Amino acid sequence: MSALARLAVDTGANVAPGQTVVVSAKLGQEELARAIAAACYDRGAHQVEVDYLDPYVQRERLLRAADEALGEVIPWVRERPGQMAEMRASWIGLSGPPAPGLLDDVDPGRIGRDRSALVEWARVVDRREVTWAIVPGPTPGWARTVFGDDEPDPLAALWEKLAGVCRLHEADPAAAWWRRSTELSGTADRLTEAGLDSLRFRGPGTDLTVGLIAGARWHGGGLTSVWGRDHVPNLPTEEVFTSPDRERAEGTVAATKPLLVSGRKVEGLRVRFAGGRAVEVDADEGAGVFRELIRRDPGADRLGEVALVDGSGRVGAAGLVFHDTLLDENAASHIALGSGFTDLAADEAGAARVNSSGVHEDFMIGGPEVDVTGTTRDGREVAVLVGGRWGL
């Protein structure tokens, strides 16, 4: 517990003396939230505010609030990201799905219409105006979702798996993550230098071509805030990513892992893209909630991110579906519908091709059976990721 808290504070958000920190947790994650607050004060934090979401109150809202209330963010919540940016604050979020079944009887349409992400927050992150990190926040409910009822102590088993993927067993986890962050940023630089015009994913059920923006950078590992503070926003992180051209995605893609959208399971997802838009959605389970998601706002049906994960990462090796995007997105290559990262574009013309939305929903499309090839701007075809290994 305290090792994960220290990692979140010292390496993840890299909290500085005098900084104000907001910790976003769900009920059930109190112990880790408190350990993080303590670790923030160890670093000389000015104030630490822990903001708890009660999933049962959220359920009540989804079941019973007026339709027009669902898309509405309360003023002081809407203004907080901008105020945090002014303060050069830090934010630490604890990830993890809600208790199993909690939202099963909620109308997927209403889940889809509710705001889970904020346009205001996306803007602050995009401009690197805060230092931030998301780390896993284990709960008994999450442990049951992952391990079912067969495991005698599912919570201990989840902690053990998370300690592994978060490199907490290393002698110096912080050093291990700064090192991995450097590796990922090296891979991202090679991808940027390759000057790719498009990527093609091919595997069972998948033949998708994603257009890339001329000059757009790839990114991996840590970030640096506008005032120069290094931090590692996702722990664990094993991906390199860029924002694709919002108008160029063609073909069909099959998700290689189940995902949770607003707490509802989406399994066997298949999406067809044309002209950059998701035009057809099918799934073995949860197609409705996904269809609602992509109608949430005008940019919700276009891609904001394409990410590559090679076979050397710890998350894929754990061999589990965590049902949590932070972890599962680092197990395999993925794409995200919704908001992109304008700071990866080379210029204003490029930034105009990055997608904008209040949504950002990742889903896994990669794995050992899915090969990724690229076409460069001068027309050469190059192997990018074959059998889980880098081709460049």
Add this chain to the structure above:
Amino acid sequence: MSALARLAVDTGANVAPGQTVVVSAKLGQEELARAIAAACYDRGAHQVEVDYLDPYVQRERLLRAADEALGEVIPWVRERPGQMAEMRASWIGLSGPPAPGLLDDVDPGRIGRDRSALVEWARVVDRREVTWAIVPGPTPGWARTVFGDDEPDPLAALWEKLAGVCRLHEADPAAAWWRRSTELSGTADRLTEAGLDSLRFRGPGTDLTVGLIAGARWHGGGLTSVWGRDHVPNLPTEEVFTSPDRERAEGTVAATKPLLVSGRKVEGLRVRFAGGRAVEVDADEGAGVFRELIRRDPGADRLGEVALVDGSGRVGAAGLVFHDTLLDENAASHIALGSGFTDLAADEAGAARVNSSGVHEDFMIGGPEVDVTGTTRDGREVAVLVGGRWGL
């Protein structure tokens, strides 16, 4: 549980269809908070936000945040009352002390310097720009504080006592409270009409004269918001009160019940007033935290409220010290240091004599052995409360 939730929502804050409601709870009060959220949606609330305070995070802050952080309220918290006023929102708070001993090793000076109340919130309440209510929020820790370890099921015993004082056993608790509210407001009107210039409290260790403001009203029972919504802010409520003259309090007073100041017990409190200011503080336990409280800001050592409670109320009859101001203040007559209620003044000259502060701390000075007499503006002495019975 659900009866108390309904009382808080239907009678306390009197939540209206379409209203946004903020519920402030502490961890440990989740079940009641959720029942209140559900009851708000029963009334057609627009949105319900439950804001949880984690007493362990608060403890960490009190122990370890920088000195200058303690008096500082984070921007989005500071702006919330004004935004709630604009929305004509509703607020429901759950009272109750922190877990026994949680703050015992915290420097009382730091507790005193931390903001527990907000000037911004006091202003919104004073202007009646929200409908609001505070109800008790039982926790296992509170139950142990009240009953110690002798009671086999302290939480059940606390619920039983609270059900009694909250009139939940009546056939129609809401009707019972609207009736009691009318009674209290009748008593308040008689006190207003009596035209008192001062009150004198006399009993063991107490001989205190409190000056009143010419034309200032007494208030009891419910309130009406600026847009005309009746509500009953404190449940239970058994008091009638006014704001005294901030410059006129003379004599000594002994608290008749222990009180908690920022979670620390103050027992056997004795205060001497001169020229309206608390000039000497002594106590068997906790004098330090009380001395810090009255230095918190320039108005913290002057009276903002004087309240009378007769012997017919349910709280006094319960024969318990609840260690919670909401309940204990309704057991006996009391005074409060800190902010007063300018809306009780007759005019601007009167309002200027009402005290202003970020603090509002009640302490009990009444009981069957303490008699209260008044002196009218035309010099007559009248019995106000003798042996726990109204003299007028």
